[in-house]
Amino acid sequence: MSGLNKRFKSWPGWVLMLVVVVAFLAVGATRMAGPQTQSDRVDELTQRIACPVCAGESVFVSQNNASRALRNQVEDLVRQNELSDAEILNLIDSRNEGDLLLVPESTGLEALVWVLPALGFVIGVTGLAIAFRRWKIEAAGLGDPTGADRDLVEAALADEPESNS
Known part of the structure; x- marks a missing residue:
């Protein structure tokens, strides 16, 4: 049941991405090629x-x-x-x-003006995706708190002096 729930939660994002890509392709395909007069x-x-x-x-x-x-x-x-x-x-x-x-021209050294920002964006998004995935895996490995964990927290809270500020 959990896998089915995750699939239902993730599909709206994919549908939205598909709509955006189709819209960009439609605009790009129907755009005028250049000046008319x-x-x-x-x-x-x-x-x-x-x-x-x-x-x-x-x-x-x-x-x-x-x-x-x-x-x-x-x-x-x-x-x-x-x-x-x-x-x-x-x-x-x-x-x-x-x-x-x-x-700038789109050839030679000047092409870097066009390529480097896009490349930096792709590398940044990829790095964030990898980091988020790793954090998610690490968080899943921690599991739910055990009874011993709860006892430890209760003991720490009981030992803490009450402040009357």
């Missing part, structure tokens, strides 16, 4: 380029003259329709001194 493409690219003058702003948001010039360069390159988005970003980054890309 040239204007959308320019907006997407300028959101990934940092303002060379402003701290922490993208060219898309900044109203600085340097940002406007970069936005115009991106618009011209998109209108020419000869380069891919990655090639446009590399060209803008190479033309200008400094690191203008807000979103």
